[in-house]
Amino acid sequence: MQLHITTYGTYLHVKDSMFDVRRKGDDGRVLSATYSAEKVTHILLATGTSLSTDAVKLAMRHNVDIVFLERDGDPMGRVWHAKLGSTTKIRKRQLEVSLGAEGLRWVRTWLLAKLDNQAGFIRSLKKHRLQHSAYLDDKLARLDALSVSISTLDGARVADVADTLRGLEGTAGRLYFETLSYVLPADYQFNGRSSRPAHDAFNAFLNYAYGMLYGKVEKTLMLAGLDPYVGFLHRDDYNQLSMVYDFIEPYRGWADEVVFRLFSAKKVNKSHVDAVSGGRNGGAKAGESTPGESTPGVSLNAEGKPLLVNAFNEFMDNDPIRYRGRNLVRSHCIQLDAHQFANELIGKTGGMPELTML
Template sequence: MQVYLNTFGTYLHIKDDMFEVKIPVKDGEPIKKTLAAHKVSSFVLATSASLSTDAVRLALYNNIDIIFARSDGYPLGRVWHSKLGSTTKIRKQQLQASINEEGVKATKNWISEKMTNQLEFIKDLKKHRPQMAEYLDDKIERIQNLVISVGKLEGKTVQDFAETIRGLEGTAGRLYFETINYVLPQSYQFNGRSSRPAKDSFNAFLNYAYGVLYTRTEKALILAGLDPYVGYLHRDDYNQKSMVFDFIEPFRIFVEVPVFRLFTAKKVNKAHIDEITNGVTLNKEGKELLIKALNEYLEEDAIRYKNRNQTRANIIQQEAHSYANQLIEKTKDTSETLYL
């Protein structure tokens, strides 16, 4: 499990060879929670907290990363062991794939899966909203055509069609979020995607959820032996973790669904966000509400994957390992379509 330290003054240390978290309580004794190392996958420090060197040492011994998160949920940095996730052959092949047809194949697959997941989500919305069928059918048809267009793209490298596929992806995203906005309760509706800062509560929740997913995806790539910085579609800007942004695309649905459900269930209110300059941001209560929903959705055994019920979190990791294996030809084509 991921453990979020989200209370000002929280202290993480070791007691009896286990993690102990002390959470301060106003005018009272601190709350103490003990955690066995084998039950923790990572610690996320989302606000002012402190930790002992013994806690860091125990985390390193048990392959637990300690993540320092920004206010929007994206990782600022992480403390982790210095070992590679696997053989360096994977990274060598990844570099070659970035300039050959393997990168083309992977990029088309990831973007197609992302758009297909958006499409399937809209189809699911239609099942419960017959009064919106005409509107939703139009969006379904248009996104289906965009998926077909992605499949027809050709090139020896991704750069041969990079601008075209970005345009198709962007159009699908606009149609998708227009649809989500249309079906949300009127009080939650928003005017398009916005980030840094979010202009409304829905985008604030979604941006933070993407940050959580980004953290998990980066770790999955590292464990699989892939280089987070060597991507195919996203640009190789300074300190840009391009592969994280490439590989995350099919899994965005894993956080979009629980965010959507929080709003359609009307669990979000003004007490969950704070106003900042030119926008809004999640506060402590909002983060707690979101993290609980995300963890429940990511950790439930709800998807049939390779003949087993798997959690969505496990699927991200297994897909990373599968792709790494493809790069070094340990397996042929192990990619699968993701089902909600």
């Protein structure tokens, strides 16, 4: 069970050795709900909420992950116990691999998996949209050509071809999101990816879904003994979770699918987002604001967040798929891959790793 606490003024504390969530209702009365610490796996708190130190202690005793979220759903920090939980050999090897040919092999693997999943999603859309077959076939052919370019790119290490890889990945992303917008109902179509702030409701939902996925991937990497900050492709900037951004690539399509389903089923409306004054636009494209200029946008509100959170959690944690010979929910698929990645780094390649259920 996840406690996703987003309502302003909500307070999490402990009552009778259980998590107790309290907030004032519209009529001024205090509303309260209690949850067993043994059943809670994650606690996610949005801005404007609070918790007690007793709640932190209870969470640590039961290995419950506490994540603090930005307005757009990105994790800005977490409370986690001080135990490493694995051998430091994994992290040492991770750093060594990041500098050589093996690191490039892993980056290719993740990016090719991402493009393959994007193409698979487009093929699934094609089944029920025969009127768009020619358009979708063209996009699939172009994605396939980009995959070939990535797989055949020469280089001894990631640093030799990083800019080219980012360019190919970026081109694939533009083609992919153009396609998703094209097949959506006209009222829901959008003009490419945007963040900080999102320029439209689709991107607002997608940014929040990615934020939740970042949190899942970061914890999964830590459980596998990996360092979320030592990436292979993404830059090692100050406080940047570079490996999270590398490792997440094959799984972004799951967040895309959750959001697309909500919009294609017309479950989203204007009441689910609010206008925001904007943030800083980090890099302008043609027709957009100049870098550093404050831009208006939209953000999920108190009605939109539960809609997405419930759909995302159901898709990730309660909807098993066949994966590597097992029936697993998607969260456990990510964990399986993380453990296998860690094991391969230190030369342990025999058999499927055991899963610690999150």
